[in-house]
Amino acid sequence: MIRRFAVFLLLLALGSIFVNLLMGYVPDSELNLTARYYAEHTAQDIGAANIVTAIVITYRGLDTLGEVTVLFLTATIIGMVLSQGQKHRALQRQLPPSGELLTTGSRLLVPLILLLGAYVFLNGHLTPGGGFQGGAIIASAALLLLLTDPLRRFSHRLISVVESVSGLVFVASGVLGILYAGGFLDSRILSTGTFGALFSAGVIPVIYSFVGLKVGAEFTSMLTNLAETEQS
Amino acid sequence: MNTVMFAISVLLAVAMIGAAFITILAKRPATAMLAAGLVSLFASVLFLFMAAPDVAMTEAAIGSGLTTFLFFFVLGRVRGGRS
Numbered sequence: 001m002i003r004r005f006a007v008f009l010l011l012l013a014l015g016s017i018f019v020n021l022l023m024g025y026v027p028d029s030e031l032n033l034t035a036r037y038y039a040e041h042t043a044q045d046i047g048a049a050n051i052v053t054a055i056v057i058t059y060r061g062l063d064t065l066g067e068v069t070v071l072f073l074t075a076t077i078i079g080m081v082l083s084q085g086q087k088h089r090a091l092q093r094q095l096p097p098s099g100e101l102l103t104t105g106s107r108l109l110v111p112l113i114l115l116l117g118a119y120v121f122l123n124g125h126l127t128p129g130g131g132f133q134g135g136a137i138i139a140s141a142a143l144l145l146l147l148t149d150p151l152r153r154f155s156h157r158l159i160s161v162v163e164s165v166s167g168l169v170f171v172a173s174g175v176l177g178i179l180y181a182g183g184f185l186d187s188r189i190l191s192t193g194t195f196g197a198l199f200s201a202g203v204i205p206v207i208y209s210f211v212g213l214k215v216g217a218e219f220t221s222m223l224t225n226l227a228e229t230e231q232s
Numbered sequence: 233m234n235t236v237m238f239a240i241s242v243l244l245a246v247a248m249i250g251a252a253f254i255t256i257l258a259k260r261p262a263t264a265m266l267a268a269g270l271v272s273l274f275a276s277v278l279f280l281f282m283a284a285p286d287v288a289m290t291e292a293a294i295g296s297g298l299t300t301f302l303f304f305f306v307l308g309r310v311r312g313g314r315s
Contacts, residue, residue, distance in 0.1 A: 052286045120289070128285035136293040143301050150308075219298070226305070 047192030048125040048201040057204050061185030075218040082225045098148050106148040113141040121212030125201040131208040135215025142220040146227050159221045166214035173203050241281055248274040269300035
């Protein structure tokens with residue numbers, strides 16, 4: 001009874017905070033200082049049609065590097081925890097077949113999902129989306145494969161090679177930015193090109209493609225580790 | 233934002249709250265998982281209305297796609313282990 005009352009009180013307090021926030025909300029009539037800088041300077045300085053991507057990769061590139069590192073650590077820790085003692089158990093039981101609809105559907109859908117993921121991260125500087133979204137889409141293709149056949153095994157070696165190479169390329173292009181452009185992770189080491197073309201915005205498409213591959217590999221390794229714990 | 237968009241947003245918000253309650257109160261795990269995915273899906277549509285397509289994409293791919301699939305994957309595993 002007292003616990004329920006405490007929960008109710010907590011909810012009430014949270015609710016009042018949100019109501020206060022909502023009542024005090026006044027939409028800005030114009031962009032604030034930082035947002036105006038990004039909106040005015042992205043097109044001519046970076047050459048990316050998608051301002052969000054220019055911010056994520058160039059203006060706030062260091063934050064993205066940290067984000068990718070956090071994801072990498074998470075994948076590593078999950079792998080470390082789940083791989084404890086998974087070698088000892090042999091396969092004990094036969095799984096039921098996964099059904100005609102799922103098998104045939106995944107055969108049709110997996111290539112298309114992979115294509116969509118690649119499209120999303122290759123066009124990250126032009127259209128909404130980018131490395132993280134594309135990587136998640138690619139990982140969902142791997143998940144679909146695992147749902148169809150839970151005993152399917154992905155090559156750990158391939159996953160870790162893709163992940164390491166992507167991380168190296170990301171950091172290396174950041175270091176090249178110190179040498180050939182304005183600073184760490186400055187994307188203008190290649191020419192900014194024509195505004196709106198696929199090969200434009202300096203090194204952003206390259207970095208975002210590798211971020212996409214890295215995120216996809218990390219999510220896939222998490223899923224694979226999860227899939228392998230129970231049965232092998 | 234015009235009136236139609238506003239009406240749809242309010243409808244989506246109400247549906248989101250409803251789906252969230254279903255998630256908490258559902259007896260069967262599968263229903264709760266589907267309802268949780270629905271919350272993310274409605275949220276991503278709302279993000280799209282608020283002119284944030286990048287966030288909407290992340291929410292749709294991770295929140296409603298990957299997480300829901302993962303829950304079902306684990307549910308299958310748990311049931312298989314028990315029987």
